[in-house]
Amino acid sequence: MDAVTDPLDLRGMQCPLVVLKIRRAMTAVPPGGALVALADDPMALVDVPVMCHHMRFALREAHQNSGLIRFRIEKPPGWTKPKDRGPMK
Secondary structure, three states: OEEOOOOEEOOOOOOOHHHHHHHHHHOOOOOOEEEEEEEOOOOHHHHHHHHHHHHOOEEEEEEEEOOEEEEEEEOOOOOOOOOOOOOOO
8 A cells, every 4th residue: 555755743732623634634545545644632442443434444553652653544556535424524
């Protein structure tokens, strides 16, 4: 899978802004591609996986080290936008 060269730096932002910025950035990721995002809001460890589930993205990594959280989110090949995104409308 191809990853975005520069990580999306969301340090200092609080959820739900972290989730909204990741979701918007994923619109530019082609199916089969990936996005790496950095955040420091502990709630992102809860909110980002929920968003990935509802949007049918593959959360390949959610690793926290010294307060910095690194997410690797893939848009699966053949991905289509879900009709019902649950609470993430």
